[in-house]
Amino acid sequence: xxxxxxxxxxxxxxxxxxxxxxxxxxxxxxxxxxxxxxxxxxxxxxxxxxxxxxxxxxxxxxxxxxxxxxxxxxxxxxxxxxxxxxxxxxxxxxxxxxxxxxxxxxxxxxxxxxxxxxxxxxxxxxxxxxxxxxxxxxxxxxxxxxxxxxxxxxxxxxxxxxxxxxxxxxxxxxxxxxxxxxxxxxxxxxxxxxxxxxxxxx
Amino acid sequence: xxxxxxxxxxxxxxxxxxxxxxxxxxxxxxxxxxxxxxxxxxxxxxxxxxxxxxxxxxxxxxxxxxxxxxxxxxxxxxxxxxxxxxxxxxxxxxxxxxxxxxxxxxxxxxxxxxxxxx
Numbered sequence: 001x002x003x004x005x006x007x008x009x010x011x012x013x014x015x016x017x018x019x020x021x022x023x024x025x026x027x028x029x030x031x032x033x034x035x036x037x038x039x040x041x042x043x044x045x046x047x048x049x050x051x052x053x054x055x056x057x058x059x060x061x062x063x064x065x066x067x068x069x070x071x072x073x074x075x076x077x078x079x080x081x082x083x084x085x086x087x088x089x090x091x092x093x094x095x096x097x098x099x100x101x102x103x104x105x106x107x108x109x110x111x112x113x114x115x116x117x118x119x120x121x122x123x124x125x126x127x128x129x130x131x132x133x134x135x136x137x138x139x140x141x142x143x144x145x146x147x148x149x150x151x152x153x154x155x156x157x158x159x160x161x162x163x164x165x166x167x168x169x170x171x172x173x174x175x176x177x178x179x180x181x182x183x184x185x186x187x188x189x190x191x192x193x194x195x196x197x198x199x200x201x202x
Numbered sequence: 203x204x205x206x207x208x209x210x211x212x213x214x215x216x217x218x219x220x221x222x223x224x225x226x227x228x229x230x231x232x233x234x235x236x237x238x239x240x241x242x243x244x245x246x247x248x249x250x251x252x253x254x255x256x257x258x259x260x261x262x263x264x265x266x267x268x269x270x271x272x273x274x275x276x277x278x279x280x281x282x283x284x285x286x287x288x289x290x291x292x293x294x295x296x297x298x299x300x301x302x303x304x305x306x307x308x309x310x311x312x313x314x315x316x317x318x319x320x
Contacts, residue, residue, distance in 0.1 A: 005204065008211065051203050058277050066270040073266050126203045134288075137281030141293035148296060151278070152303035155271050159307035162271075163316045166264040 009049050016042030029075045033068060040064050051125075053132045264316060275304050 019039035026032040040063045047056040140148050282289075282297050311317060 048207060049204065053203070053207075054281060057280075062270070062273055062277055066266070066273045070263070070266045070270060073263050077260065077263060128203060128205055130203045131284070132203070133281045133284050137285030138288060140278075141282055141285075141289050141296045145292075145296045148278070149299055149303070151274075152300040155274060156303050156307040159268065159271055159304075159311055162264055162267040163311055163314055166260050166267075167314060167316050168260065 005049060009046065012042045012045040012049070016046065030072065033071045033075055036071070037064050037068050040068070051130075051132060054136050261319075268311060268316065271307070272304075275301075 016039050019035045019042060022035040023032045023039060026035060040059055044056040044059040044064075047059065278300065279297070282293065286294065
């Protein structure tokens with residue numbers, strides 16, 4: 001007898017795999033980004049089945065809510081000309097294949113090593129009032145306080161880097177600086193010139 | 203624990219049904235008589251002026267990335283708020299340090315004018 005959870009798992013897994021395949025096969029980059037959103041949602045469901053509720057919520061909140069917005073901005077900023085994008089496909093093909101080979105090797109090495117089977121413990125089913133968020137909270141802010149503060153430093157670096165990389169003043173901007181306008185001195189605007197008096201023209 | 207999320211699953215299923223059913227019904231029941239006028243691109247009665255795919259200003263990217271960073275900050279606040287009574291003064295102070303570090307970043311971006319929209 002297949003349990004209800006198993007059915008949900010297979011549905012979500014099928015959805016995620018379908019979406020992930022569409023991410024790399026979709027011709028339009030915007031469609032690919034939207035399929036990535038679908039893949040994230042499927043994975044959030046699977047994490048929820050593993051009782052990692054906080055991770056699932058964060059995946060939806062941060063990745064679907066914020067990171068994908070960024071991805072869509074980047075895709076839109078690229079000025080997508082599909083013909084131009086296809087150019088140089090064969091030139092970069094060896095690099096892509098090499099990168100893919102490295103990733104496949106890593107996955108096979110990690111998953112095929114049976115280490116997960118040895119160290120991993122069976123999933124413990126918890127009661128209805130069990131809170132994964134509470135367990136995380138008890139650990140993050142006490143036992144793992146150093147990595148937690150490091151995360152703050154990382155975020156700070158990211159803020160500074162993003163501003164340094166993208167903050168530009170527009171040359172054609174017509175904004176008024178009100179403070180400057182108010183603080184203007186008489187001497188900045190008018191100049192009094194002594195003009196010698198002239199006789200009335202004859 | 204998972205039984206608490208059953209209503210969420212129901213919501214997703216009902217939401218999908220509400221979204222998909224009208225499209226399927228429209229496809230099945232609606233008449234299909236396309237002609238060149240119906241299929242042509244339409245922009246306020248004029249011919250389309252230019253391609254919709256244009257380059258966006260890089261400042262949208264800056265706003266988006268700053269949003270992500272403070273979104274992450276909020277994500278860290280949730281578990282902290284849930285267990286605040288259990289982790290005591292140490293946990294409280296650790297979060298204050300975290301927030302202080304990010305406030306440095308916030309003051310920096312404010313003073314740099316990254317939040318200004320010219």
